[in-house]
Amino acid sequence: MYCPSAHTSKATSASPKQPCTLGVELEFVAVVPDNSEFTAHDTVWEVLRKPISLPCPYNCPQGHHELRLPVDNQPPSYWQHHDDDNEYNTWVVGRDCSVRLSDDEKPFYPNESVYSDVELQCRILDFFNPTPCPHNQAWPCNGQPLTWNWRDEITTMINALKQGFNRPGFRVFANGTCGLHLHVGRHDLGFNLDTTKNVMGMFTALERCFDAILPIDRIGAYEDDRFPLPSLISASTTAIQPWIPSKGFNYTSPMSVRQFESLANSVMIAYDKSDVSDFTNAVKYGASIPMWIHRVYSCRTMAELCEYSHPHQSSVNLQHLAPQNNSPGGWPGSLPKKTIEFRLHTGTLDVVEICAWIDLLCRLTVYCENTSTTTLTAWIETQWDNADVTLVDIARLVNAADSTVRHYTSVLLTPDYATNFFNTATTSQAPDILTPLTTQVESTRLSQTCRSGISARITQKLISGRYGQFPNSFLKKVLPAELLEGNDGRYLSNEMEEEQMEAWASEIEERARLAIDERQRWDSRRGASTCLNNLFD
Numbered sequence: 055m056y057c058p059s060a061h062t063s064k065a066t067s068a069s070p071k072q073p074c075t076l077g078v079e080l081e082f083v084a085v086v087p088d089n090s091e092f093t094a095h096d097t098v099w100e101v102l103r104k105p106i107s108l109p110c111p112y113n114c115p116q117g118h119h120e121l122r123l124p125v126d127n128q129p130p131s132y133w134q135h136h137d138d139d140n141e142y143n144t145w146v147v148g149r150d151c152s153v154r155l156s157d158d159e160k161p162f163y164p165n166e167s168v169y170s171d172v173e174l175q176c177r178i179l180d181f182f183n184p185t186p187c188p189h190n191q192a193w194p195c196n197g198q199p200l201t202w203n204w205r206d207e208i209t210t211m212i213n214a215l216k217q218g219f220n221r222p223g224f225r226v227f228a229n230g231t232c233g234l235h236l237h238v239g240r241h242d243l244g245f246n247l248d249t250t251k252n253v254m255g256m257f258t259a260l261e262r263c264f265d266a267i268l269p270i271d272r273i274g275a276y277e278d279d280r281f282p283l284p285s286l287i288s289a290s291t292t293a294i295q296p297w298i299p300s301k302g303f304n305y306t307s308p309m310s311v312r313q314f315e316s317l318a319n320s321v322m323i324a325y326d327k328s329d330v331s332d333f334t335n336a337v338k339y340g341a342s343i344p345m346w347i348h349r350v351y352s353c354r355t356m357a358e359l360c361e362y363s364h365p366h367q368s369s370v371n372l373q374h375l376a377p378q379n380n381s382p383g384g385w386p387g388s389l390p391k392k393t394i395e396f397r398l399h400t401g402t403l404d405v406v407e408i409c410a411w412i413d414l415l416c417r418l419t420v421y422c423e424n425t426s427t428t429t430l431t432a433w434i435e436t437q438w439d440n441a442d443v444t445l446v447d448i449a450r451l452v453n454a455a456d457s458t459v460r461h462y463t464s465v466l467l468t469p470d471y472a473t474n475f476f477n478t479a480t481t482s483q484a485p486d487i488l489t490p491l492t493t494q495v496e497s498t499r500l501s502q503t504c505r506s507g508i509s510a511r512i513t514q515k516l517i518s519g520r521y522g523q524f525p526n527s528f529l530k531k532v533l534p535a536e537l538l539e540g541n542d543g544r545y546l547s548n549e550m551e552e553e554q555m556e557a558w559a560s561e562i563e564e565r566a567r568l569a570i571d572e573r574q575r576w577d578s579r580r581g582a583s584t585c586l587n588n589l590f591d
Contacts, residue, residue, distance in 0.1 A: 078236050109191065130147045270501075529546060
């Protein structure tokens with residue numbers, strides 16, 4: 055289970071001057087028999103705290119040594135009441151009440167079983183250098199200290215977890231309620247404003263590329279009606295279904311959501327103040343990615359930039375970089391993390407998926423730190439409306455490992471990737487009482503990750519205007535011609551003619567008028583503000 059990593063990248067072998075640390079939170083469901091000695095979450099801890107056999111990297115005659123994993127000595131019950139004390143020096147087995155069986159899975163849940171929601175919290179790992187063992191263990195053959203490469207440590211932890219639950223009546227799995235959350239940091243140094251702008255710029259400009267690896271239900275978008283989206287309002291085709299709000303993105307809100315909220319706020323203010331210039335600029339440019347990028351890079355302070363990220367909700371969560379959260383009194387009783395948290399990935403216990411995602415985002419963050427805002431915005435200007443750019447291109451740009459590039463190439467281009475994943479997941483354990491439940495969980499994942507379904511969801515998001523407006527050349531390349539004829543898609547282009555622009559402005563003005571009237575009614579009747587006043591609270 056332990057071996058030197060063999061994952062190369064185009065980056066130099068020497069570590070960059072900038073440090074990079076990471077911590078991952080793995081959410082999953084654990085199931086045990088109802089007569090088990092321990093609860094399901096305690097069983098996870100018991101499994102992981104047992105010594106395991108690691109191959110000796112020094113090729114000693116013994117070959118293997120019994121050593122402990124970097125798991126905390128305290129059980130899950132301790133951390134339920136002392137979460138603020140976690141200094142992330144060890145792996146902690148915690149709980150997460152958002153993790154649960156779905157309604158479709160409950161009929162397959164045996165009465166003879168009990169399950170627990172689990173959040174396995176990783177310790178702080180160094181991305182470029184080995185991380186010392188928190189238990190100060192040494193290799194018995196020569197006394198050399200035990201250290202862990204991040205990839206080997208995560209792989210070993212997950213393999214040990216799966217092996218410990220590979221017995222009749224025991225199971226661990228990640229269903230649609232689970233997430234994979236990654237914190238990227240620089241030890242206790244945090245990130246400067248330009249680095250954070252670059253990260254936000256990448257995720258704002260290329261949201262559709264990241265959507266392409268998400269399950270259908272996790273591809274979310276702006277759902278408020280305060281701003282008229284530039285959608286294909288009269289498309290008559292039956293080939294593409296209308297947009298339906300996502301079920302699974304409550305805590306993974308994409309960057310476009312905050313941008314549309316900002317735009318709605320700007321429109322309301324301009325309309326309320328009769329500011330013709332600001333209203334005109336919002337109408338002409340506000341619903342397109344170049345303006346969104348302009349807003350991100352125009353932020354003068356970290357506090358301003360953090361307004362474009364909902365704490366604990368946005369797919370790129372900046373709450374741990376917000377000044378109020380890194381100063382005395384910000385988070386009473388807890389230590390500031392000073393990390394960027396990436397929340398968009400679906401839950402998984404697949405080592406390849408986890409390691410590829412970690413490698414991609416750590417490399418992306420380092421790239422954003424080493425690249426000037428001028429250079430990166432110039433690249434974004436050439437790529438935001440490039441219909442051919444994919445996550446594979448982003449992985450190559452940031453010098454991700456070859457294995458990461460191969461993984462995302464397979465995810466995006468192999469038609470039967472989801473089917474192969476299903477077959478592996480449903481045959482990894484011998485049939486038992488939990489096989490029907492496992493099959494249901496993996497069947498749901500299969501339906502949510504099929505390539506045609508994801509592509510259709512992205513198209514729905516595009517034609518409903520939830521990615522914003524695009525040039526005609528982009529729209530003609532990615533959408534069927536019949537959708538762009540007549541009145542269909544008349545507001546989806548950022549190259550509208552004057553007559554279309556006037557109609558677009560009229561719709562926005564009417565929506566603003568109705569919203570202002572609603573606010574005034576509430577203010578007069580209840581003396582309270584509405585959410586329109588609190589877009590950036």
